Amino acid sequence: MTLKSIKYEKGNLEILDQLLLPAQSKFIQVKGVEDGWKVINKMQVRGAPAIAIVGCLSLAVELSTEVFDDKKVLRQEIEGKLNYLVSSRPTAVNMKIAADELIALSNKLYKDETVTAEVMKVKFIDEIESMLEKDIADNKAIGEYGASDILKSLPSDSMVRILTHCNTGSLATAGYGTALGVIRTLHSLKRLEHVYCTETRPYNQGARLTAYELVHDKIPATLIVDSMVAALMKQRNITAVVVGADRVASNGDTANKIGTYQIAVLAKHHGVPFYVAAPFTSIDKKIISGDHIIIEERPDREMTHVGDHRIAAQGISCWNPAFDITPAALIAGIITEKGVFRPSELANCQ
Numbered sequence: 001m002t003l004k005s006i007k008y009e010k011g012n013l014e015i016l017d018q019l020l021l022p023a024q025s026k027f028i029q030v031k032g033v034e035d036g037w038k039v040i041n042k043m044q045v046r047g048a049p050a051i052a053i054v055g056c057l058s059l060a061v062e063l064s065t066e067v068f069d070d071k072k073v074l075r076q077e078i079e080g081k082l083n084y085l086v087s088s089r090p091t092a093v094n095m096k097i098a099a100d101e102l103i104a105l106s107n108k109l110y111k112d113e114t115v116t117a118e119v120m121k122v123k124f125i126d127e128i129e130s131m132l133e134k135d136i137a138d139n140k141a142i143g144e145y146g147a148s149d150i151l152k153s154l155p156s157d158s159m160v161r162i163l164t165h166c167n168t169g170s171l172a173t174a175g176y177g178t179a180l181g182v183i184r185t186l187h188s189l190k191r192l193e194h195v196y197c198t199e200t201r202p203y204n205q206g207a208r209l210t211a212y213e214l215v216h217d218k219i220p221a222t223l224i225v226d227s228m229v230a231a232l233m234k235q236r237n238i239t240a241v242v243v244g245a246d247r248v249a250s251n252g253d254t255a256n257k258i259g260t261y262q263i264a265v266l267a268k269h270h271g272v273p274f275y276v277a278a279p280f281t282s283i284d285k286k287i288i289s290g291d292h293i294i295i296e297e298r299p300d301r302e303m304t305h306v307g308d309h310r311i312a313a314q315g316i317s318c319w320n321p322a323f324d325i326t327p328a329a330l331i332a333g334i335i336t337e338k339g340v341f342r343p344s345e346l347a348n349c350q
């Protein structure tokens with residue numbers, strides 16, 4: 001059983017507070033949209049798919065406590081609150097895509113005269129609830145497609161060694177994970193010899209969260225610090241790198257956790273295929289390249305402190321972009337729930 005970080009039943013949403021992991025496993029209640037915005041912005045929940053799911057479920061919880069007899073009021077509330085949730089973190093596109101789709105649904109239900117305000121609310125909540133199961137199914141498909149692409153040119157008895165960055169597992173999604181889903185599938189096929197996960201400074205998603213998931217699932221794994229990647233590739237015969245994505249532009253340029261770009265450059269130098277694993281909800285067809293992706297900058301404190309302990313010299317100034325852009329030319333394949341695409345194929349796939 002993989003970890004579960006989002007607990008939802010009608011009218012009640014709880015998330016595992018990722019700021020406290022791995023020292024403490026504590027669920028906190030998300031009572032509505034205001035709480036949803038805060039837990040995303042503070043990174044108590046993080047990872048592009050999980051941000052969208054928790055944001056939308058926080059709206060479902062809030063709506064379930066209200067009674068509507070006017071469809072116009074309901075439609076306005078839905079649109080205003082979804083746009084507010086999109087503002088919680090700017091780089092991952094999943095929340096924006098979910099908001100656009102849900103606003104389109106709300107407009108359709110609004111125009112349908114056979115639908116009352118209460119039925120509109122129920123149908124809208126049902127749609128949000130379906131995101132949980134769809135995300136897990138998509139991640140399992142990503143796992144299968146990714147594993148078979150990595151294995152396809154290798155002898156059938158060979159084992160693989162994978163490097164991953166940041167956290168893309170059950171904690172970053174509704175369950176199973178994207179890049180970590182590919183690793184889980186390789187492990188279940190008994191073809192994974194070892195996985196290496198980077199620490200992922202400054203917020204340490206690799207050391208705190210990915211390492212936690214790998215130990216929990218008993219997957220053979222080793223933690224490295226971010227500056228060891230070149231040495232690892234030189235000495236440990238890495239088969240492939242698999243990372244997640246926060247936003248993929250239509251030309252394949254990919255925004256992901258800071259440090260991803262330098263790993264892709266190193267992979268090119270060492271001839272190691274570099275894969276991005278992400279659901280279609282991370283692909284932003286509206287932008288032509290990574291130049292149009294807004295990169296979130298996080299507070300200095302996430303660099304200068306570990307917990308309450310200051311590790312940087314007092315008075316030093318900081319630059320703390322949370323993501324970087326890996327150019328499409330460095331990416332061997334984008335693994336999605338619909339198959340594996342070369343970056344140049346992305347613009348034409350549905």
Ligand SMILES: CSC[C@@H](O)[C@@H](O)C(=O)COP(=O)(O)O
Pocket residue numbers: 046047048049092165166167168169172173177178179205243244245246256257258322
């Ligand atoms: C399946 S999660 C994909 C990405 O969101 C992940 O790789 C990542 O960069 C997460 O960044 P974070 O700042 O922790 O939200």
